[in-house]
Amino acid sequence: MIIDIHGHYTTAPKALENWRNRQIAALGNATDAPRPSELQISDDELRESIETNQLRLMRERGLDLTVFSPRASFMAHHIGDFNVSSTWAAICNELCYRVSQLFPDNFIPAAMLPQSPGVDVATCIPELVKCVEQYGNVAINLNPDPSGGHWTSPPLSDRYWYPIYEKMVEYDIPAMVHVSTSCNACFHTTGAHYLNADTTAFMQCLTSDLFRDFPALKFVIPHGGGAVPYHWGRFRGLAQEMKKPLLEEHLLKNIFFDTCVYHQPGIDLLTKVIPVDNILFASEMIGAVRGIDPQTGHYFDDTKRYVEAADMNPQQRDKIYEGNARRVYPRLDAALKAQGR
Amino acid sequence: MIIDIHGHYTTAPKALENWRNRQIAALGNATDAPRPSELQISDDELRESIETNQLRLMRERGLDLTVFSPRASFMAHHIGDFNVSSTWAAICNELCYRVSQLFPDNFIPAAMLPQSPGVDVATCIPELVKCVEQYGNVAINLNPDPSGGHWTSPPLSDRYWYPIYEKMVEYDIPAMVHVSTSCNACFHTTGAHYLNADTTAFMQCLTSDLFRDFPALKFVIPHGGGAVPYHWGRFRGLAQEMKKPLLEEHLLKNIFFDTCVYHQPGIDLLTKVIPVDNILFASEMIGAVRGIDPQTGHYFDDTKRYVEAADMNPQQRDKIYEGNARRVYPRLDAALKAQGR
Numbered sequence: 001m002i003i004d005i006h007g008h009y010t011t012a013p014k015a016l017e018n019w020r021n022r023q024i025a026a027l028g029n030a031t032d033a034p035r036p037s038e039l040q041i042s043d044d045e046l047r048e049s050i051e052t053n054q055l056r057l058m059r060e061r062g063l064d065l066t067v068f069s070p071r072a073s074f075m076a077h078h079i080g081d082f083n084v085s086s087t088w089a090a091i092c093n094e095l096c097y098r099v100s101q102l103f104p105d106n107f108i109p110a111a112m113l114p115q116s117p118g119v120d121v122a123t124c125i126p127e128l129v130k131c132v133e134q135y136g137n138v139a140i141n142l143n144p145d146p147s148g149g150h151w152t153s154p155p156l157s158d159r160y161w162y163p164i165y166e167k168m169v170e171y172d173i174p175a176m177v178h179v180s181t182s183c184n185a186c187f188h189t190t191g192a193h194y195l196n197a198d199t200t201a202f203m204q205c206l207t208s209d210l211f212r213d214f215p216a217l218k219f220v221i222p223h224g225g226g227a228v229p230y231h232w233g234r235f236r237g238l239a240q241e242m243k244k245p246l247l248e249e250h251l252l253k254n255i256f257f258d259t260c261v262y263h264q265p266g267i268d269l270l271t272k273v274i275p276v277d278n279i280l281f282a283s284e285m286i287g288a289v290r291g292i293d294p295q296t297g298h299y300f301d302d303t304k305r306y307v308e309a310a311d312m313n314p315q316q317r318d319k320i321y322e323g324n325a326r327r328v329y330p331r332l333d334a335a336l337k338a339q340g341r
Numbered sequence: 342m343i344i345d346i347h348g349h350y351t352t353a354p355k356a357l358e359n360w361r362n363r364q365i366a367a368l369g370n371a372t373d374a375p376r377p378s379e380l381q382i383s384d385d386e387l388r389e390s391i392e393t394n395q396l397r398l399m400r401e402r403g404l405d406l407t408v409f410s411p412r413a414s415f416m417a418h419h420i421g422d423f424n425v426s427s428t429w430a431a432i433c434n435e436l437c438y439r440v441s442q443l444f445p446d447n448f449i450p451a452a453m454l455p456q457s458p459g460v461d462v463a464t465c466i467p468e469l470v471k472c473v474e475q476y477g478n479v480a481i482n483l484n485p486d487p488s489g490g491h492w493t494s495p496p497l498s499d500r501y502w503y504p505i506y507e508k509m510v511e512y513d514i515p516a517m518v519h520v521s522t523s524c525n526a527c528f529h530t531t532g533a534h535y536l537n538a539d540t541t542a543f544m545q546c547l548t549s550d551l552f553r554d555f556p557a558l559k560f561v562i563p564h565g566g567g568a569v570p571y572h573w574g575r576f577r578g579l580a581q582e583m584k585k586p587l588l589e590e591h592l593l594k595n596i597f598f599d600t601c602v603y604h605q606p607g608i609d610l611l612t613k614v615i616p617v618d619n620i621l622f623a624s625e626m627i628g629a630v631r632g633i634d635p636q637t638g639h640y641f642d643d644t645k646r647y648v649e650a651a652d653m654n655p656q657q658r659d660k661i662y663e664g665n666a667r668r669v670y671p672r673l674d675a676a677l678k679a680q681g682r
Contacts, residue, residue, distance in 0.1 A: 144527075151490070151527040186485075186492040191544040191579050195568045196537035203532040223575075227536045227568035233604025234564075237630035237641040238532050263574025269610045289578035300578040 001341065002304065003325040003332070004058070005139075006176065006222055006258050006282030007066035007107075009096055011053040013045045016095065020074065020088065027080050036091055046095070047102055053286055055106055061304050063283075067325075067332065068096050069110040069141050073189055075180035077146035082116040082123055089114035089127055097135040104339070108332055110139040110176065113164075115146040117153065122163040132171050138331040139220075140168070142175035144201050149184030149193055156201055156219075157208030165214050172330045174218035174256070177201040190288035198226025202255065206239055206247075211254045218254055218328055220280065224261035224270050232273045248275065256328055258282035259303045259320065262289055267306035276316045280324050281307060342682065343645065344666040344673070345399070346480075347517065347563055347599050347623030348407035348448075350437055352394040354386045357436065361415065364429065368421050377432055387436070388443055394627055396447060402645050404624075408666075408673065409437050410451040410482050414530055416521035418487035423457040423464055430455035430468055438476035445680070449673055451480040451517065454505075456487040458494065463504040473512050479672040480561075481509070483516035485542050490525030490534055497542055497560075498549030506555050513671045515559035515597070518542040531629035539567025543596065547580055547588075552595045559595055559669055561621065565602035565611050573614045589616065597669055599623035600644045600661065603630055608647035617657045621665050622648060 019039040026032035054066065070092035077085055089112050096109040111131035113124040131137035142164065145151050154160045156177070168175060182193035198221050204210075211217060221228070228235060236247055244250045256278050261267050271279060282303065289300045298305055307320060326333035360380040367373035395407065411433035418426055430453050437450040452472035454465040472478035483505065486492050495501045497518070509516060523534035539562050545551075552558060562569070569576060577588055585591045597619050602608050612620060623644065630641045639646055648661060667674035 149492070151525055153527070155527050184492055186494070186496050186545070187541055188544040188548055188579075191547065191576065192537075192541045195540050195572060196533075199536050199568065200528055200533045203529040204527070206532065207529055224571065227540065227571065230565065230568065230571035230607050230610060231536060231602060231604075233602070233607060233634065233641050234630055235532065236636075237603055237632050237634065238529075240632045240635075241630065261572060261574070262578055263572075263614075265610050265614050266571050266574060269571060269606050273604075273606050289575055289582070291578050291581045293574065293578065294581075295577075300574050 001065070002063045002281060002321045004063050004066040004282050004285070005220065005280045005325050005329070006260055006284045007054060007068045008071045008284065008287060009068060009092070009099065010071045010286050011049045012071065012095060013041050013049055015039060015041050016091070019091070023084065023088065024079060027084065036087060039091060041095070043098070043102060046098055050099055050103060050107070055103065057285055058106065061302055063304065064106070066107050067110050067139060067329065068099060068107040070096055070112040072141065072178050073181045075112050075141070075143060076148065077115040077143055077180055078117060078148035078183055082114060082119045085116045086114035086127065093127065093131050093135065093137070100136065108335060109135055109137045110141060111135070111137045112141050113143070115143050117147040121161055124164060125167055128164070128167055132173065132331070136335060137173070138329045138335065139173050140175050141178045143179055144177055144197055145179050148180060149182035149187045155204040155208070157204050157210045165217050169214060169216045172216070174220050174328050176220040176222055178222055194223055194288070195226040198223050199228055202226065202228045202235070205251055205255060206235060206244065207242065211251070218256065220256045220258060220328065222258045222260055222282065222284070224259060224266060225257040225274070229257065229270045229273045252278050256280055256324070259307060260284045261306070262300040262303070263293070264306050264309055267303065267310050271310045271312055276312065276319050277324060279320050280328060281321045342406070343404045343622060343662045345404050345407045345623050345626070346561065346621045346666050346670070347601055347625045348395060348409045349412045349625065349628060350409060350433070350440065351412045351627050352390045353412065353436060354382050354390055356380060356382050357432070360432070361429065364425065365420060368425065377428060380432060382436070384439070384443060387439055391440055391444060391448070396444065398626055399447060402643055404645065405447070407448050408451050408480060408670065409440060409448040411437055411453040413482065413519050414522045416453050416482070416484060417489065418456040418484055418521055419458060419489035419524055423455060423460045426457045427455040427468065434468065434472050434476065434478070441477065449676060450476055450478045451482060452476070452478045453482050454484070456484050458488040462502055465505060466508055469505070469508055473514065473672070477676060478514070479670045479676065480514050481516050482519045484520055485518055485538055486520050489521060490523035490528045496545040496549070498545050498551045506558050510555060510557045513557070515561050515669050517561040517563055519563055535564055535629070536567040539564050540569055543567065543569045543576070546592055546596060547576060547585065548583065552592070559597065561597045561599060561669065563599045563601055563623070563625070565600060565607060566598040566615070570598065570611045570614045593619050597621055597665070600648060601625045602647070603641040603644070604634070605647050605650060608644065608651050612651045612653055617653065617660050618665060620661050621669060622662045
């Protein structure tokens with residue numbers, strides 16, 4: 001069984017974007033804001049948006065199940081206030097939940113949070129609770145920079161974030177640390193901001209003792225860990241200078257990397273440098289890079305091909321495809337077992 | 342001959358830091374500011390700081406020449422205004438010049454600029470001119486984020502930067518794109534901000550047509566290019582989506598990567614993915630990672646060992662060690678030829 005732990009609903013019907021645009025146009029003028037009930041998307045529309053896109057490609061590539069969350073670049077927590085984010089998150093999470101109900105064998109939801117810059121993260125907990133308890137979400141996406149490229153929130157090691165961590169530990173759900181659109185002209189969203197955030201989050205954990213406070217906390221760092229595996233020697237060396245334990249001890253009980261690296265040499269490095277127990281299969285399909293690589297004739301984001309070609313044995317590959325995901329996402333494992341899988 | 346194109350004067354006598362601290366303490370109170378002439382460092386002190394540190398390690402490792410610039414983390418362009426930066430840059434550049442005069446066979450200078458957030462970069466040109474014409478500098482370090490982690494300047498593709506580029510082209514000098522200390526609590530300076538800036542700068546070039554305006558402009562992206570080579574497929578794919586030419590055509594006539602990647606798998610990936618003509622030997626010794634790797638028993642930043650062990654032929658290795666540096670830094674080549682080297 002192959003589980004893709006990183007998929008976003010990037011192909012939602014256009015009505016969703018139209019509703020969001022109306023919401024944004026009405027910022028600061030609450031009477032003009034559209035009501036959630038004005039967004040009407042039928043099950044058939046959802047089905048079609050999935051069957052012709054993600055599910056089609058999953059079948060072509062032989063992927064069984066995707067952990068499915070709202071479109072990352074559309075979270076845009078920097079827009080509006082908490083109420084704007086709250087309404088928007090509820091809508092997006094409900095759509096992913098509905099997709100998981102329409103395709104229970106192929107999709108299981110992960111939640112975005114109604115974060116808003118400068119707002120107490122405890123305000124996100126009611127949405128989180130609903131998503132886990134009523135919608136069966138198995139993980140959350142946590143945005144370390146809800147300002148969208150201005151990095152005005154405290155580092156992830158700050159107590160500011162602890163209310164979320166407490167709930168994560170209580171539910172035994174991991175967080176994928178994933179930023180959204182950059183509204184800073186310096187940072188291209190998918191080419192710079194995403195990768196920078198991955199590196200930044202890892203380093204925030206490295207310099208802190210966060211996992212001493214939360215030994216059961218689990219972070220998935222997407223996009224192959226940003227720059228981290230490529231610079232693994234640098235990070236080992238920096239940890240050593242700071243008198244931290246070896247990274248295996250200090251971070252790798254709590255931090256995991258996905259395989260969203262879109263060429264063979266990158267996956268080769270990832271699987272060589274990072275212990276196999278810390279690597280989870282993912283493609284972020286359909287996402288930032290949608291084309292076909294002229295060098296291979298295959299989709300850049302068909303990461304299964306790279307994992308297949310990487311130098312490892314079938315047991316190791318099975319961990320990356322399934323075993324690690326079941327371990328890091330216990331609610332995913334439980335849901336699969338309930339289905340007899 | 343082995344040229345290290347990335348060394349900083351991280352070991353300057355303590356008097357330099359003391360002077361800087363006095364300058365910072367006097368911010369906003371010009372009468373208390375120390376005069377440059379109050380900084381007294383003798384040639385013997387300079388000699389000792391180099392002979393016992395960089396030069397000792399260069400000899401141990403078999404490195405012949407270092408392109409030597411002021412300590413990157415101490416540039417701190419976010420501190421004070423243009424006058425503060427201007428005085429500080431002049432002092433730091435003079436010290437590197439003096440080192441190059443004391444050790445003409447082993448060090449050749451590259452300049453920091455007196456950048457200041459929000460200030461016209463044309464104000465940096467007098468210092469640049471002095472450093473090239475009087476001090477024999479062969480390159481500059483250009484800080485894409487003089488705010489120190491708040492990223493308030495325009496992207497490198499913006500016309501804001503063009504006055505510097507015009508002067509670079511006139512002098513035929515490359516710029517190493519190198520940030521300084523992060524004063525944003527989210528970004529660890531050497532573990533996140535440096536690498537993020539490398540990735541960010543590359544993507545700023547990728548999304549723009551900067552090198553159409555400046556076909557002769559050359560950027561060296563340090564720290565192995567941040568996350569870029571590890572995600573080379575992602576960048577190829579993003580360029581393709583944006584209908585840009587292939588990266589070889591679009592960027593690699595103008596962008597070069599150094600070898601400051603502190604473990605073997607990283608250098609293996611770099612040399613596999615990036616054309617050999619675009620890789621320049623460097624170690625950033627003595628820099629961010631000063632310890633010995635317990636896995637190898639050698640210094641993390643002894644990057645020559647990794648280059649030696651990478652899969653390439655002697656001609657390719659010579660390009661990385663010397664030939665590419667002479668091509669990308671024509672004034673370095675001219676200076677060496679004047680020495681009969």
